[in-house]
Amino acid sequence: MVHPYLFLHFFREILAPLGISEAGADAVVYTWLIIIALILVSLAATKRMAAVPSGMQNFMEVVIGGIENMLVETMGEHGRPFFPLIATLAIFILVSNLIGLVPGFFPPTANINTTAACAVVVFVMTHVVGVKEHGFGYIKHFLGPIMWLAPMMFFIEVIGHFSRVISLTLRLFGNMNGHELVLIIFFGLAPFLVPLPMMLMGVLVSFIQAFVFMLLAMIYIQGSLEHAH
Incomplete structure (x- = not known):
């Protein structure tokens, strides 16, 4: 999809x-x-760290604390080492989703x-963690519970794991x-007021899609940490 109303369209040439x-x-x-913006926000939040947070530090601590609590609730304490990955994905995807609601900006997550x-x-x-852990x-995670079904289960599980990539990709995209x-379409037909309801819905969709991607990432990694039965 080629967006017709972008500020930085000259980079195409x-x-x-x-x-x-x-x-x-x-x-x-x-x-x-978005990467540059997030780096600048991180620098602003950590430039003057204080025991009693305020301003940008306070905002970022709320965001990071919320993601950390969700990580621990989903994966337990042994999920803390994966916090940098999960938090990075969640924040990047959320900001990428939301930036598309600003006229003249393109959401990178709208590109496959x-x-x-x-x-x-x-x-x-997921699989690096699984191999490192076990x-x-x-x-054994791919062989199923019954040994004589293991050859068939192996191919089914492999297909299932690769389908996760397709599922994560296509759902968000x-x-x-x-x-x-x-x-x-709405901006082309009626640029004033008419697109507002869709933009408000877009905020909800942006948060839901970032949450779903983050949750599935945690579940997949958690599954690779568990012992096969």
Whole structure:
């Protein structure tokens, strides 16, 4: 999808010689914009750390504390080492979703390459954690509870694990891309007031999709930590 109303559309011509499509250029440019913005927010929140937080530090502590509590409730105390990954994904996806509600900005999560990259990160981390935790015994997660069914169960489980990547990718991409298309249509037909209800709904969708992605990432990693039965 090529967005017709972007502020940074001129980067399309700059990135075109690299073989990047217009839609891909929009996703790359706004992904880097979000990364830079998050770095600046992090620096502002940690520049003057205080025992009694205020301002940006107070806001970020609420956000980080909420994600940490959800992580511990879902995965238990042994899930704390994965907090940096889960928090990074959650915040990046949420901001990527919300930025599309600002006229002239493109949500990177409305491009399938962005959502696929996030899904692959979760997929790889899941199995890296499984191998690190169980060693060669991690293969038992793919063999099922009955040994004589193990060969068939192995292929079923492998397909199931790869389908997680497709599921994570398409769920986030489909929701954000669909919402972006609706907004473009409404802005083209009636740019004033009419798109507001869809934009308000977009805030809810943005939070829900970030939450679902984060929750599924935690569940998948938690599953790789458990012992096979």
